[in-house]
Amino acid sequence: xxxxxxxxxxxxxxxxxxxxxxxxxxxxxxxxxxxxxxxxxxxxxxxxxxxxxxxxxxxxxxxxxxxxxxxxxxxxxxxxxxxxxxxxxxxxxxxxxxxxxxxxxxxxxxxxxxxxxxxxxxxxxxxxxxxxxxxxxxxxxxxxxxxxxxxxxxxxxxxxxxxxxxxxxxxxxxxxxxxxxxxxxxxxxxxxxxxxxxxxxxxxxxxxxxxxxxxxxxxx
Numbered sequence: 001x002x003x004x005x006x007x008x009x010x011x012x013x014x015x016x017x018x019x020x021x022x023x024x025x026x027x028x029x030x031x032x033x034x035x036x037x038x039x040x041x042x043x044x045x046x047x048x049x050x051x052x053x054x055x056x057x058x059x060x061x062x063x064x065x066x067x068x069x070x071x072x073x074x075x076x077x078x079x080x081x082x083x084x085x086x087x088x089x090x091x092x093x094x095x096x097x098x099x100x101x102x103x104x105x106x107x108x109x110x111x112x113x114x115x116x117x118x119x120x121x122x123x124x125x126x127x128x129x130x131x132x133x134x135x136x137x138x139x140x141x142x143x144x145x146x147x148x149x150x151x152x153x154x155x156x157x158x159x160x161x162x163x164x165x166x167x168x169x170x171x172x173x174x175x176x177x178x179x180x181x182x183x184x185x186x187x188x189x190x191x192x193x194x195x196x197x198x199x200x201x202x203x204x205x206x207x208x209x210x211x212x213x214x215x216x217x218x219x220x
Contacts, residue, residue, distance in 0.1 A: 011036070011107075015118075016055055020091055021067030026118045028111050029055045029085050051147075052084035052108030057205040058147035059084065061212035062175040063091040064203065066144075072171065073097035076141035079165055081129065081158075082148040086112030089144065090121050100137065102129025131157040139167035146175045149182040159188065163219065172217040177210065186215050193220040 012031040017024055030036055030053040066073055066088060074096035080089035083101035085108060093099040093116075101124055103109050109126050116124050127135060131154060143166045149155070166172060172194075176182035190196045195218040202209040 011050070011053060013111075018055070018060055018063075018087070020060065020063045020087070023067075023094070025063075025087060025090065026115070027055050027085055027087055028114050028118065029053060048105075050105060050107055051150075052082065052103050052105055053111065055085050055087060056147045056177075057203050057210040058175040058177055058212050059087045060203045060205070061201050061214060062088045062144060062146040062173060064201070065173065065175070065214055066091050066095060070095040072173070073142055077138075078142045078144060079137070079140040081131070081143060081145045081161075081165075083112050083126075084108045084146075086115050086124075088146055089124060090116060090119060092142075092144065093121050093124050094119075097142070098123070100125040100127065100140070102127055102134075104128065104130040131161045134161055134164070137165060140165055140170065141167055142171045142173065144173050147177065149174065149176050149185050150179060152181050152184075155181075155185050155188070158185070159192075162189075166219045168219055170219050172215075172219065174215040174217075176213050176215070178213050182213065182215070186217065189217050194218060195220070 013028055014031040016027045016029055073092040076097050078092045078097040078099045080101045083089050083103045086101055089099045089101040101112050113126055186196050197216045199214045201212050
């Protein structure tokens with residue numbers, strides 16, 4: 001495994017396999033969600049919880065959407081926010097997108113880099129990206145985010161960031177496991193003049209079918 005993954009410290013890792021479209025993807029992630037939760041003892045621990053070290057069903061659903069409609073990203077400049085282990089961005093790059101992946105924690109980005117290597121995906125730009133202090137980047141044609149709306153306190157920062165990183169008329173694609181706060185965020189975008197849409201889907205997850213909402217929004 002690439003030395004970059006040593007940044008995960010003493011977190012045990014495993015390799016999951018997931019089929020998206022007609023391709024099998026090998027994704028390194030934390031071995032146990034329960035183990036990560038057991039380490040939370042203080043409010044500071046909760047604020048720094050490494051959600052991005054895990055592959056989530058919302059990421060699988062977003063990746064499947066891209067595989068079903070590759071024209072959404074083919075030949076486009078694509079930004080993945082809160083990339084975590086990076087599956088949607090990897091799929092977007094494989095479909096002809098020009099992808100930049102960001103996360104506010106370094107450890108998930110190390111796994112995203114390792115996952116690109118394991119799957120033979122080259123050319124992705126990876127950089128740290130706290131929404132409140134985001135690096136200066138040219139606007140993108142498409143912005144992706146899977147399971148990034150769980151924290152209401154971060155919604156204002158994301159709303160302020162989107163006009164900076166998404167070109168006028170650009171496409172925002174978000175996936176979420178039907179949390180009420182996600183619907184609130186999208187409603188606020190619509191109120192601000194974005195053209196929004198929502199579709200439901202399900203993905204196979206741990207022997208069951210997990211319901212996921214897929215949101216689209218066009219910047220006015």
